[in-house]
Amino acid sequence: MNEIDNIISGFFEPTIREYIGKIPVGKRLRSRLICAIAKNSDRRFFLSAIVETIHLASLLHDDIIDDAKTRRGAPSVFVTDGAKKAILVGDIFYASAFAKLTEFESAIAEVIGKAVAKLAYGEFLDVKLSESFNADRERYENMIYLKTAALIEASCEAAAILANKDRESFRNFGRLLGVAFQTIDDVLDITHNETELGKPSLNDLSEGKVTLPLIDFYYAADKNNQKKLISLFGKTITKSDADWLRSVLEQSGSIARSRQYAKELLDDAKSLVAGDDELSSVADALIRRIK
Amino acid sequence: MNEIDNIISGFFEPTIREYIGKIPVGKRLRSRLICAIAKNSDRRFFLSAIVETIHLASLLHDDIIDDAKTRRGAPSVFVTDGAKKAILVGDIFYASAFAKLTEFESAIAEVIGKAVAKLAYGEFLDVKLSESFNADRERYENMIYLKTAALIEASCEAAAILANKDRESFRNFGRLLGVAFQTIDDVLDITHNETELGKPSLNDLSEGKVTLPLIDFYYAADKNNQKKLISLFGKTITKSDADWLRSVLEQSGSIARSRQYAKELLDDAKSLVAGDDELSSVADALIRRIK
Numbered sequence: 332m333n334e335i336d337n338i339i340s341g342f343f344e345p346t347i348r349e350y351i352g353k354i355p356v357g358k359r360l361r362s363r364l365i366c367a368i369a370k371n372s373d374r375r376f377f378l379s380a381i382v383e384t385i386h387l388a389s390l391l392h393d394d395i396i397d398d399a400k401t402r403r404g405a406p407s408v409f410v411t412d413g414a415k416k417a418i419l420v421g422d423i424f425y426a427s428a429f430a431k432l433t434e435f436e437s438a439i440a441e442v443i444g445k446a447v448a449k450l451a452y453g454e455f456l457d458v459k460l461s462e463s464f465n466a467d468r469e470r471y472e473n474m475i476y477l478k479t480a481a482l483i484e485a486s487c488e489a490a491a492i493l494a495n496k497d498r499e500s501f502r503n504f505g506r507l508l509g510v511a512f513q514t515i516d517d518v519l520d521i522t523h524n525e526t527e528l529g530k531p532s533l534n535d536l537s538e539g540k541v542t543l544p545l546i547d548f549y550y551a552a553d554k555n556n557q558k559k560l561i562s563l564f565g566k567t568i569t570k571s572d573a574d575w576l577r578s579v580l581e582q583s584g585s586i587a588r589s590r591q592y593a594k595e596l597l598d599d600a601k602s603l604v605a606g607d608d609e610l611s612s613v614a615d616a617l618i619r620r621i622k
Numbered sequence: 623m624n625e626i627d628n629i630i631s632g633f634f635e636p637t638i639r640e641y642i643g644k645i646p647v648g649k650r651l652r653s654r655l656i657c658a659i660a661k662n663s664d665r666r667f668f669l670s671a672i673v674e675t676i677h678l679a680s681l682l683h684d685d686i687i688d689d690a691k692t693r694r695g696a697p698s699v700f701v702t703d704g705a706k707k708a709i710l711v712g713d714i715f716y717a718s719a720f721a722k723l724t725e726f727e728s729a730i731a732e733v734i735g736k737a738v739a740k741l742a743y744g745e746f747l748d749v750k751l752s753e754s755f756n757a758d759r760e761r762y763e764n765m766i767y768l769k770t771a772a773l774i775e776a777s778c779e780a781a782a783i784l785a786n787k788d789r790e791s792f793r794n795f796g797r798l799l800g801v802a803f804q805t806i807d808d809v810l811d812i813t814h815n816e817t818e819l820g821k822p823s824l825n826d827l828s829e830g831k832v833t834l835p836l837i838d839f840y841y842a843a844d845k846n847n848q849k850k851l852i853s854l855f856g857k858t859i860t861k862s863d864a865d866w867l868r869s870v871l872e873q874s875g876s877i878a879r880s881r882q883y884a885k886e887l888l889d890d891a892k893s894l895v896a897g898d899d900e901l902s903s904v905a906d907a908l909i910r911r912i913k
Contacts, residue, residue: 344743346746346750347743347746392709392710392713395705395706395709396706396709396710414686414705415686415687415749416746416749418683418686418687418709419683419687419742419745419746419749420746421713422683422712422716422742422745423739423742423743423746425713425716425717425742426716426735426738426739426741426742427739429720429723429735429738429739430732430735430736430738430739432720432735433724433728433731433732433735434728434732437724437725437728437731440724440728440731441721441724441725444717444720444721444723444724445721447717447720447721448714448717448718448720448721450717451710451713451714451716451717452635452638452714454710454713455637455638455707455710455711455714458706458707458710459637
């Protein structure tokens with residue numbers, strides 16, 4: 332991935348470049364997918380660098396929106412450098428990525444450009460949904476498609492265009508993988524502890540985010556448990572609330588059903604790229620996270 | 623301009639569309655320039671709508687950055703709807719504009735895309751310069767070129783590409799007009815009152831923005847006045863400070879020299895489009911603002 336880092340660095344003046352290192356990155360899912368799909372194209376690293384820059388921009392703004400003071404255990408940029416600079420560096424990242432995107436054919440620029448509009452709209456809907464307890468699964472799923480899956484979907488589709496492969500299959504592969512990725516994240520927020528997550532656990536409900544396992548539990552629960560669940564919405568979760576929540580989510584089968592749902596999405600995704608070991612292994616690695 | 627408004631509205635879902643009306647717009651300088659330069663192109667309104675959407679996005683974020691609670695007398699979106707939504711709606715505006723931009727030839731998308739990166743970098747430098755008293759005219763001018771002039775420059779250049787006119791002359795026309803526009807704004811902050819401005823007057827120095835007339839005065843002043851000027855940096859300006867500041871800025875000739883500088887820029891700009899009455903009248907209208 333060194334090559335991609337070098338390209339990203341080259342996009343910026345030194346004063347801006349220093350912010351790249353301040354944002355801890357994960358497994359670089361989007362780049363891995365682009366490089367696997369367009370492995371024969373010389374431009375795969377350049378496209379990856381653009382998409383990772385967009386992703387970094389979204390992280391800078393997301394952390395402000397979610398008031399997330401740490402990311403993977405490190406303090407967020409808006410904490411160390413202030414919200415003003417985090418907003419502006421995010422804007423610079425977005426705009427520089429777009430400017431570079433014009434060096435690709437317009438179909439690629441269009442696919443990525445539309446995905447960024449979806450991503451931002453998804454974040455907006457996330458904030459709207461968090462204003463009250465949302466138990467509507469369809470609205471939740473539409474939001475996570477926009478917020479998380481759209482850029483992964485677009486990365487796969489753009490890589491397919493670059494590699495002269497079938498756009499539709501790879502777009503669908505990316506969308507399924509993206510929704511599964513978010514669902515797994517939602518499960519981990521409940522089942523894992525702060526050390527494992529690099530951020531507070533059971534944080535979603537405190538932040539007003541009624542995720543898939545919680546929606547599932549809401550419909551499986553009796554009136555008393557529904558009431559108790561709603562009473563925790565947007566509140567700091569105490570130790571005894573956390574114990575209760577984890578235990579009812581396990582006992583009701585909501586965790587298991589959410590895990591199962593993610594696995595089915597990933598199986599569907601794999602069937603679209605049957606025979607491609609590299610892409611299948613990306614899907615398998617996601618499944619292993621929730622085992 | 624109704625046609626442009628309709629196109630902008632069409633870019634968004636209803637929940638986002640409502641934010642357009644919450645941002646008071648000015649004279650739509652960028653659209654006026656695009657429509658005047660590309661008056662024979664059917665796509666001038668579409669390009670104008672994209673650039674105005676970018677401009678709206680920058681206003682949403684600028685108001686947060688500058689903590690500007692009102693715009694043209696109306697409360698800012700981050701005041702009425704919160705900073706989170708103002709950040710995200712700004713992101714949606716930026717990204718939607720970029721996605722639409724891919725419908726133009728890549729030279730146009732590139733010119734506008736690069737300008738947005740400059741604009742965001744200019745805002746960043748503005749924040750950096752505001753951290754201490756900056757008396758370096760060159761650094762200030764580079765910042766206002768990026769922050770204000772770059773998108774006006776790019777609007778003119780993109781319109782010239784659309785109309786098959788000479789890119790370089792129109793780019794230079796736009797840059798000169800843009801720097802003049804900001805210089806005039808800097809003068810008005812000093813010479814006009816709150817009612818005329820639709821925002822507090824003498825606000826720049828309070829916000830840490832050492833503008834051109836203030837830099838000019840700094841070099842014209844004796845040690846005592848330099849000290850007094852620096853002492854007001856970043857402070858709320860009292861009535862007696864304001865009276866002092868206005869009077870020394872007039873007496874030192876700093877206001878007159880800044881006005882003169884803006885006029886010269888506009889004269890140079892007009893000479894590049896000699897014979898084009900519509901563009902000349904845009905420049906003349908700017909000159910009239912500081913008379």
